[in-house]
Amino acid sequence: xxxxxxxxxxxxxxxxxxxxxxxxxxxxxxxxxxxxxxxxxxxxxxxxxxxxxxxxxxxxxxxxxxxxxxxxxxxxxxxxxxxxxxxxxxxxxxxxxxxxxxxxxxxxxxxxxxxxxxxxxxxxxxxxxxxxxxxxxxxxxxxxxxxxxxxxxxxxxxxxxxxxxxxxxxxxxxxxxxxxxxxxxxxxxxxxxxxxxxxxxxxxxxxxxxxxxxxxxxxxxxxxxxxxxxxxxxxxxxxxxxxxxxxxxxxxxxxxxxxxxxxxxxxxxxxxxxxxxxxxxxxxxxxxxxxxxxxxxxxxxxxxxxxxxxxxxxxxxxxxxxxxxxxxxxxxxxxxxxxxxxxxxxxxxxxxxxxxxxxxxxxxxxxxxxxxxxxxxxxxxxxx
Amino acid sequence: xxxxxxxxxxxxxxxxxxxxxxxxxxxxxxxxxxxxxxxxxxxxxxxxxxxxxxxxxxxxxxxxxxxxxxxxxxxxxxxxxxxxxxxxxxxxxxxxxxxxxxxxxxxxxxxxxxxxxxxxxxxxxxxxxxxxxxxxxxxxxxxxxxxxxxxxxxxxxxxxxxxxxxxxxxxxxxxxxxxxxxxxxxxxxxxxxxxxxxxxxxxxxxxxxxxxxxxxxxxxxxxxxxxxxxxxxxxxxxxxxxxxxxxxxxxxxxxxxxxxxxxxxxxxxxxxxxxxxxxxxxxxxxxxxxxxxxxxxxxxxxxxxxxxxxxxxxxxxxxxxxxxxxxxxxxxx
Numbered sequence: 013x014x015x016x017x018x019x020x021x022x023x024x025x026x027x028x029x030x031x032x033x034x035x036x037x038x039x040x041x042x043x044x045x046x047x048x049x050x051x052x053x054x055x056x057x058x059x060x061x062x063x064x065x066x067x068x069x070x071x072x073x074x075x076x077x078x079x080x081x082x083x084x085x086x087x088x089x090x091x092x093x094x095x096x097x098x099x100x101x102x103x104x105x106x107x108x109x110x111x112x113x114x115x116x117x118x119x120x121x122x123x124x125x126x127x128x129x130x131x132x133x134x135x136x137x138x139x140x141x142x143x144x145x146x147x148x149x150x151x152x153x154x155x156x157x158x159x160x161x162x163x164x165x166x167x168x169x170x171x172x173x174x175x176x177x178x179x180x181x182x183x184x185x186x187x188x189x190x191x192x193x194x195x196x197x198x199x200x201x202x203x204x205x206x207x208x209x210x211x212x213x214x215x216x217x218x219x220x221x222x223x224x225x226x227x228x229x230x231x232x233x234x235x236x237x238x239x240x241x242x243x244x245x246x247x248x249x250x251x252x253x254x255x256x257x258x259x260x261x262x263x264x265x266x267x268x269x270x271x272x273x274x275x276x277x278x279x280x281x282x283x284x285x286x287x288x289x290x291x292x293x294x295x296x297x298x299x300x301x302x303x304x305x306x307x308x309x310x311x312x313x314x315x316x317x318x319x320x321x322x323x324x325x326x327x328x329x330x331x332x333x334x335x336x337x338x339x340x341x342x343x344x345x346x347x348x349x350x351x352x353x354x355x356x357x358x359x360x361x362x363x364x365x366x367x368x369x370x371x372x373x374x375x376x377x378x379x380x381x382x383x384x385x386x387x388x389x390x391x392x393x394x395x396x
Numbered sequence: 397x398x399x400x401x402x403x404x405x406x407x408x409x410x411x412x413x414x415x416x417x418x419x420x421x422x423x424x425x426x427x428x429x430x431x432x433x434x435x436x437x438x439x440x441x442x443x444x445x446x447x448x449x450x451x452x453x454x455x456x457x458x459x460x461x462x463x464x465x466x467x468x469x470x471x472x473x474x475x476x477x478x479x480x481x482x483x484x485x486x487x488x489x490x491x492x493x494x495x496x497x498x499x500x501x502x503x504x505x506x507x508x509x510x511x512x513x514x515x516x517x518x519x520x521x522x523x524x525x526x527x528x529x530x531x532x533x534x535x536x537x538x539x540x541x542x543x544x545x546x547x548x549x550x551x552x553x554x555x556x557x558x559x560x561x562x563x564x565x566x567x568x569x570x571x572x573x574x575x576x577x578x579x580x581x582x583x584x585x586x587x588x589x590x591x592x593x594x595x596x597x598x599x600x601x602x603x604x605x606x607x608x609x610x611x612x613x614x615x616x617x618x619x620x621x622x623x624x625x626x627x628x629x630x631x632x633x634x635x636x637x638x639x640x641x642x643x644x645x646x647x648x649x650x651x652x653x654x655x656x657x658x659x660x661x662x663x664x665x666x667x668x669x670x671x672x673x674x675x676x677x678x679x680x681x682x683x684x685x686x687x688x689x690x691x692x693x694x695x696x697x698x699x700x701x702x703x704x705x706x707x708x709x710x711x712x713x714x715x716x717x718x719x720x721x722x723x724x725x726x727x728x729x
Binding site: 027030033034035041224225332333334335372374375376378379381382383386 | 439501541
């Protein structure tokens with residue numbers, strides 16, 4: 013049985029941090045803190061035709077948390093034991109085979125987190141369901157049928173399924189070495205399913221006080237009767253996403269250079285940043301995102317990198333101001349330089365600065381402008 | 397060195413200069429909900445008695461505020477108004493109590509008036525720490541091009557949650573004497589006072605004397621409220637035993653005499669771990685010192701006899717205890 017694991021412990025600093033609580037909740041606005049971002053322990057045992065892999069995760073992102081992160085029970089056919097199976101059926105909790113970032117382990121990714129678009133469309137990498145996957149020569153494929161409510165999604169149904177529809181994820185890709193010092197890989201992915209708009213329960217009749225004259229006292233005419241209301245049914249809606257990704261690796265005397273990127277277009281797919289609900293919104297929400305990253309090894313002990321990622325959660329966003337409806341931008345662009353030192357396969361210490369360009373603030377005339385919310389992270393990762 | 401300077405210039409090109417912070421402003425004494433806060437002086441020119449004409453910079457035309465007196469700690473006070481049609485945003489500030497100002501968006505167009513106006517409603521919070529008295533709020537219209545017009549002055553006034561109530565706004569007389577209990581967290585804390593004749597006065601038994609049938613007790617010494625009763629939070633967190641100052645028509649003002657003992661009774665901690673409280677005992681008299689009642693607040697002198705702080709923890713909750721924890725005592729002359 014193989015036992016492995018790693019811990020990522022970090023200090024984060026955010027320019028928009030405040031020593032206050034979010035109004036209406038007990039969520040702290042202070043984000044300048046030490047954090048156990050991930051502490052993962054994996055146990056794996058493989059036999060001739062089957063394997064079992066369990067991964068536990070502990071973290072302090074929202075207070076201490078520890079639980080099952082991944083559980084993959086697999087059966088496969090693998091004629092050559094030195095290569096991946098031709099065909100493998102996996103049931104359980106697994107990384108969704110969508111794009112480049114989702115299937116990638118957080119332990120191998122150099123940048124602190126996945127790109128904004130990836131985190132918005134798939135708040136967590138993990139979903140529950142079944143997956144058929146395999147490799148043949150330079151080609152790989154995967155098809156997964158899952159509940160469609162991945163770990164970390166914000167509508168309250170993570171890893172459950174409020175509708176009978178199952179989300180289908182398809183992915184095909186290839187990897188090759190056209191030159192001795194160059195490796196090229198890439199793929200395309202698609203996901204389709206149905207989202208869920210929760211209805212409301214029936215309500216009893218009630219009385220509401222409306223302090224019309226703001227005097228803090230109940231005056232005549234300020235008590236209003238609210239009749240009981242019938243239940244409102246839940247609804248489902250269509251959503252999909254398509255992505256393409258490519259990676260180029262050049263091996264040079266000073267170390268490998270990896271240039272990679274991914275682009276995704278989607279409809280009603282955001283579940284983590286600006287959750288899409290076309291039933292409430294009255295129209296579909298179209299999302300678009302991409303990232304381009306470069307990572308350069310500096311000997312086998314150093315690393316520098318840079319990533320640009322862009323995400324538009326609603327291409328048709330509007331703003332209502334002074335009686336007029338005007339187009340608005342909700343895009344977020346993040347520039348992330350990274351430096352680090354590493355002991356190969358044992359530990360890495362990385363510093364990443366995120367320069368975030370968005371439209372979450374307004375200037376003194378009310379025009380949407382860039383919010384002061386840059387952040388930096390210093391992370392130490394040690395592998396078991 | 398060149399590489400470092402190049403990286404610095406590149407980073408600055410990406411991240412310097414165009415950022416706007418958006419703090420929650422929870423600590424501001426005057427706060428506008430769902431608004432953006434800016435440090436510094438609000439744009440616009442001081443209020444003046446001229447009317448807005450088409451072509452002028454944007455301007456708040458009028459306000460329709462219901463009740464210009466606001467109690468300390470009031471939240472979500474509606475400040476509705478109308479501004480000139482060329483307004484894109486509305487700025488609000490309370491000079492003297494805040495180092496910055498707030499901005500909300502201009503709302504829908506009101507075409508029932510000519511020329512049309514844009515409407516807006518600010519939801520304002522007023523801190524417990526605001527000093528009772530006049531609190532003029534300035535408003536200004538802003539357009540997308542960066543023009544700000546003449547400011548509009550809305551004359552609000554902050555009333556006290558303490559025994560002074562609206563004295564600083566209306567000139568009503570201060571109470572002849574008062575014993576006040578105020579606290580800092582949402583617990584059900586009760587002021588209990590034992591009078592020289594052994595009577596316990598509390599929010600559950602608020603009158604200092606037995607009342608005649610039909611007498612509301614407003615003109616005789618009483619405790620004015622039961623704050624946070626049964627953990628229904630009212631945000632006031634203050635209870636006052638008041639000896640009202642009466643006008644000549646109302647009768648003779650009663651003044652306390654003898655030994656009064658003050659207790660703080662933690663009736664229900666409401667899930668909180670601890671509460672810090674303050675007991676303040678005051679008397680007031682006419683500025684001339686002749687002891688006559690009925691003067692306005694401005695003509696009176698207030699004396700603070702005691703100002704005592706204390707703390708209770710959740711395990712000290714004692715709903716069955718008629719008194720609670722002894723805090724202090726005072727002998728009125």
